[in-house]
Amino acid sequence: MKETSTVGLNRSLGLWSALSLVIGTVIGSGIFFKQASVLQMTGSTNLALLAWLLGGLITLADGLTLSEIGAQIPHTGGLYQYMTHIYGEFWGFMSGWMQVIVYAPSIVGSIAGYLGLLMVNFFGVSSFWKAPIAIVTIVLIAVLNMLENRYGATFAIVTTICKLVPIVVIIGFGLFFGHESALGETITSVHQSMGNFGVAVLGTIFAYDGWILITNLGGEIKHPEKLLPLAIILGISIIIVLYLGVTYGIFRSMSATRINALGENATAYFATSAFGVWGGRLINIGIMISIIGALNGKIMSFPRIYYAMAAKHQLPFAKHLGRLNAKTHTPVVATLTLLGLTAAMILTIDTDRLSELCIFVMYSFYIAAFVGVFILRRRHGGQPRGFHTPGYPVVPIFAIVGTGFVVISELFSDFTGAAASMVVIALGMPLYFYLKRKYRDTHDPDVI
Template structure:
């Protein structure tokens, strides 16, 4: 590995458009097409539903503003893993990375691929037995693309992001200018409105905004990351907020709340059919599938960088192999193949959707620790990053911590068993960390001898 490291490095070739496309493309999947009815049902009125989408977006924006200051100071490959490593030490860096590489990354990739497979078998009217093979084919093709030079994965991200924006913009424009059955301002009868229901609605929107943080895993491949990474994160989240509010408002402008409630997840497809004719629903389904493919590409591109970064710190088994880059493509091929193998195993053996949700409690706990890290870094280094400093400090980081804390507490109360399981997975990493520390120390001693 030493020889490889000396001659091959990650290609710092991703510009602002690539980074921006990865932020938007990784976040926007299927949620915005399906969640309007569920958020409306929880809040009881279109005005409160729009407020829930706005508040979820503002919490996410506060998260992005806060983490951007850290990213500007620690612009390295590995994102959250590197932040925890630099702020809290190697043990906590390992813990944040361990959960991601062993469970969260393959589970969430498998979950998204499985949903893509489900949509495709329904779209083409083929047997459900093809769901798994289609999911596997999708991740194999996208992983292969991302084993080429990173510009190919970035270009694919730009193309899929543009494609997924077309149906979204069509919904927004039609709703704003041609919506005739306005449900804006209506209240859904029979729904008991409470702050508890509103909180659950906000929680649902926060999950729909999730995924933007993965761009930080590519910090070592972005040009001038100290400057471009904050711009991509903040601009990307801001655009997503506008799009989410636009789609929701457009649908509310075009349909009554009773119809939206009745149709549930099918409300957007029904809207598209009414707006654009009999092919409208199918076009929306195609847009959703492209959205999922784009989100899958962003995750498969970014997650292997965590394996790679941890391997360079000797914090994974087979670190010599996982830390290698292909000499021609300058990409972590072994790390990408490892993610592919783990994902394949999970797709055919476990409920990846459930497994990815089990990780939420621990993952968001690490997010909180990272946000607290802004205060630690400012105290540790008063000069800090002169390229980006969180505006509204300390109120914006506090808002980010409270918003993310709301997710953690909600998960603890709603799925206590799942929270315990995720903490158990984390605990399994403690003996592995101790073993790897001894193993690689012994190996270094042998090299000296």
Template sequence: MEETQLNRSLGFWSALALVIGTVIGSGIFFKQASVLQMTGSTNLALMAWLLGGIITLADGLTLSEIGAQIPHTGGLYHYMTHIYGEFWGFLSGWMQIIVYAPAIVGSIAGYLGLLVTNFFGLGAGWKAPIAIGTITLIALLNMLANRYGAAFAIVTTICKLLPIAAIIIFGLFFGHEQALGATVAGIHQSVGNFGVAVLGTIFAYDGWILITNLGGEIKRPEKLLPLAIILGILLIIILYVGVTFGIFRSLSANRINALGQNATAYFALNAFGPLGGRLVNIGIMISIIGALNGKIMTFPRIYYAMAAKKQLPFSKQLGHLNRHTQTPVVATLTLLVLTSIMILVVDTDRLSELCIFVMYSFYIAAFIGVFVLRRRNGGKPTGFSIPLYPFVPIVAIIGTGFVVVSELFFDFTGTAISIIFIALGIPLYYWLKHHYRNDGSVTKL
């Protein structure tokens, strides 16, 4: 009987929609005020969004060279395994599947539940059921053939671009405020605050790396994966800076500062009226649903990739692909169950924050891996080549290092807890290695 394998059917537009759709959630609509508050002026706020985007683009360019050489399912897990060995690959995957994936999905779903309850005037008790119900429906969709999840990504990405375009166009052509050179009264500008603002924008750009988890399902990944990552990040930079400029053109700096996270909702109500304001809010909810779809589609591929290498308990089940849909149904169900439990019993926002230090440390290791791979290949890349090498990967390493150092200083307790999470995986790795040492069979990814 022929072995079931992942379906390599995703084209460029699906990959691009997943990059954009997974990154753009709620941050683009709610972070303008916080970045402005940190920087104290519209000029520095726009610069923070641009600098965060440039660092993210350097990250994407750097990882594109690795992804073109290692176009396999599992993304970062596979890259770490290939470059540094199975021990470090396991730890990078372990942190993602046991904490980061369910926590980040739970955090976004919980926020969606809050928005929906507020929008329809429901009680707070509906937040968790709405969150779990939403991720259940999206998980069921992604148990079908991957083309359905990809099509949903394209549709939700188009839908989320509509309110974004409306904000940008209104600000450019109908805004009357001074978008450049405006300052917030009473806020002192400092390098330290600017650094914190850039840090916030980098988090808003995060998520693009998840497309690499689908390396085994993208057509011609050595070409399309780098193209989707680079164009996706470039478009996101334009959209983030455009929305920020549009809001700055429509509301005064002091008004944005006073409104805080409500600045976009206030803008929508004043710009488009009550109906238009509600439509923008619906667009924001669709944006979040699209981000959830991208994460629920991509994260289970890490479970599957690790199970295929016999690096998880119940590897046979987690590495199973449905014969008809060619998708990792059990892995998707596992993510759904873990996420639902986290939504009900823990603070998913805090859990996702705890993972930042370790996750970005693995990012740095992957970026350094570009130099390792080039040395192995005689100093030349195979496939996609990073422009302005080695300047671009150095920018990626420094920018990501800034995130790691910031987490170490601002959240030392969280950093220590995240290291403990990682350490818990070490005995599991050696137990699994002993358990499966006589079974050399692995699934072809």
């Protein structure tokens, strides 16, 4: 198919598409497995619910804060564009470099690998097929997202609806038929040895992560100054309700002791006991669909960072990565690049560990973006433009403190990983200065 760099992205995504991408990208497998781990870390069902709520409120503060920036800078590339606009092209490059080289392929590879593991267990085949299944899955999703963006958006809507079915069933059964009522129960032995409310909140924050990827599609959302903030805020709010609902439903249906003993199998046990063997299998199918939906959101959004950076000549082979397909108006080469890097990582390294190494740097960039709200207001004479964060300045400060908690926790719990992520950042510096010198006389096109 003929391609040309003069082709523009289709600004065709409406509220439902954007909302589905927020919800679908965040909700993967965590909602089905994390109830026991959060309970173990808090030692109390009430504290576990509070941890889920606090993690959600921190995430909502993040979303409210970033929405003010996104409404002012509604361009393709999200965080990369925000960092560039607020702090200059060097820091924009650094935030983009970390994402395109390590974070994007490793997070996609990690999720795809977990899906492969679930599938080999579900169908009872050899573990040899884990990697091939993972790669085939991302290839199929990537091909879908090389078509017009409405196809990926429609798939996001369908998978989001499908993943909501088992979630609503769990919540409904717990509310109306649950009889164990673990609410108020404690696990004394676990609380004494492992209880750590801060670690539990940290775990829930990670479960809420992924909503920011919708900002990568800012150049394809209709009226982004209005719809982008609305999709982020509504999406995060719905996710908070769903996470609390599932946790509450399980606590209403099983004792705290049993949940603790079953660990990650608590939800599957609940489904089997409530609906029989087929109930457990349907939950597993729901989890796999949920993961596929999360993969779709990531594979749809991440290539936009490659495209945005290439359009500003901040990546090698920028001429190719910055092209859009003439018929589909999608970044096909960028999508293929993400696909190739991900497949290589799945076959050669531990993508789970590699994605964990990115947490320290990525959340540091989040903090910088949140601070950017104050910087932009100062530039504009203290007044917001377009959407303004409710509760300013308290909400942005809450977002900064909450995200700072993640960064500090990672620094103390995984100093080696934090240092390794800084090394990756440092490796991008020579490339930045090389490309800057090479294209110093080039007038960079605007990315919309």
